[in-house]
Amino acid sequence: QAQLVESGGGSVQAGGSLRLSCAASGRIFSTYALGWFRQAPGKGREFVAAISWSGGATYYASDSVKGRFAISRDNAKNTVYLQMNILEPDDTAVYYCAASPGRLVPSSVQEYNYWGQGTQVTVSS
Numbered sequence: 001q002a003q004l005v006e007s008g009g010g011s012v013q014a015g016g017s018l019r020l021s022c023a024a025s026g027r028i029f030s031t032y033a034l035g036w037f038r039q040a041p042g043k044g045r046e047f048v049a050a051i052s053w054s055g056g057a058t059y060y061a062s063d064s065v066k067g068r069f070a071i072s073r074d075n076a077k078n079t080v081y082l083q084m085n086i087l088e089p090d091d092t093a094v095y096y097c098a099a100s101p102g103r104l105v106p107s108s109v110q111e112y113n114y115w116g117q118g119t120q121v122t123v124s125s
Contacts, residue, residue, distance in 0.1 A: 002028045002114050004097045009119030012087055016123070020082040022097030022116055033100045034073060034080040035112060038093035038121075045096070049082060050105040059105035064090075087123045094118040 008020040024034065035050035049060045049071040060066040068087075073080040080097060098112035106112065 002099070004028070004099060004114055004116035006095065006097045006116040006119040009095060009121045011122040011124065014088055014123055014125050016087050017083070017085045018087065018121060020084065020095055020097075020119060020121075022080045022082075024078050024080065024097075024099060028099045028114060029075065029078040031101065032114075033102065033104060033106055034071075035098050035100065035106065036071060036080075036082045037096045037098060037109065037112075038091075039096070039118075040090075040093040043093075045109050046093075047107045047109075048095070050100075050107060051080065052104040057104045059107060061107075084121070087121075089123050089125045092121060092123050094120050 003025045006022045036048040037045050039045045051058050051071045055073050070083040096118045097116040099114040100106045100112045102111045
């Protein structure tokens, strides 16, 4: 069964950095686009970033994370990463990894078939 397992969350002060990792089963990883979403308490699930199956294309949510976050993937390790820099309290959320068989860099929840369990990121001021 296809699986996604996130790790790397934690608590940091504003201005700090974290790197999230998501290990995917081989069946997903080789042909699927991968994305990161986040969900803050009382809010809906929000797109953060996506990367195509080859790694050749990336897409970020406008303004909120562009320039601070970077998505990448290592096909040899079946892992996708989200490097998060200059973290702000508004970045506090549960971060989810997801996989999509669809177009290059999908950005909507509905386009993703598989989801990880999530990892908590807490940024204090």
